[in-house]
Amino acid sequence: MALVSIAFRGTTLEYGTPGQPLVILLHDWYGRLSGMEDYGIPLAQRGFHVLVPDLFNGWAATSAADAAILLGRLTPSAALGTISELVHSGRTYGAPRVGLVGFSVGGWLALLMAQSGNLDAVVAYDAVLNNREPGVLPCPVQLHFAGVNGPDPESFVARLLADGTTLERFDDFTAARSFASTSIPTLTTQSDALAFARTTQFLERYLLD
Numbered sequence: 001m002a003l004v005s006i007a008f009r010g011t012t013l014e015y016g017t018p019g020q021p022l023v024i025l026l027h028d029w030y031g032r033l034s035g036m037e038d039y040g041i042p043l044a045q046r047g048f049h050v051l052v053p054d055l056f057n058g059w060a061a062t063s064a065a066d067a068a069i070l071l072g073r074l075t076p077s078a079a080l081g082t083i084s085e086l087v088h089s090g091r092t093y094g095a096p097r098v099g100l101v102g103f104s105v106g107g108w109l110a111l112l113m114a115q116s117g118n119l120d121a122v123v124a125y126d127a128v129l130n131n132r133e134p135g136v137l138p139c140p141v142q143l144h145f146a147g148v149n150g151p152d153p154e155s156f157v158a159r160l161l162a163d164g165t166t167l168e169r170f171d172d173f174t175a176a177r178s179f180a181s182t183s184i185p186t187l188t189t190q191s192d193a194l195a196f197a198r199t200t201q202f203l204e205r206y207l208l209d
Helices: 035-045 064-073 076-092 105-114 154-163 189-207
Strands: 013-015 022-026 049-052 098-103 121-125 141-146 167-172
Touching (some): 035 049, 049 076, 167 189
Parallel strands (some): 022 049, 022 098
Antiparallel strands (some): 013 049
16 A cells, blocks of 8 residues: 655645635545646636545555555545534535535535535536435536546436536547546546536536626
């Protein structure tokens, strides 16, 4: 096992100005690697206040085997509590709208959190809710699925459509799973850039005035 100790471990990274529309970025099962900064800074430059929590208590992985170990340590209820506190804090400091962007396990947590009704938009990469996780997602949802190794989205997508959820779906058959983990060699630059552009446009549509 070769886990990596990350910078600013256990803290929440922040970009932009409190009081602007809030976007919370939730890392994938590799942990909060440097690719999250590549999302956070450009979003802040577009007028968002961006927060990036560390859900793995200071650790990250650079292999799927080690990522699975970190995932096994995650307590979903604690992670959802952390996210809920950030949403509440953002509202307290004047954020008019709040959205989540999550990757892999972060996407799953984002979708679970969206059921609370406290979000204005959610973007999930390679994540679905299963039939044991029922509930309506009342905010607009954007889903991104990689062409290989991703979850089967069809039943979840059908459920969202049946519920009347505002939905955008994109399938990228040139990408592997970890869109935001740019230190993991499973992603083409083109697929990552296109997904980021689509995510940004979606957030601007539903969070900015």
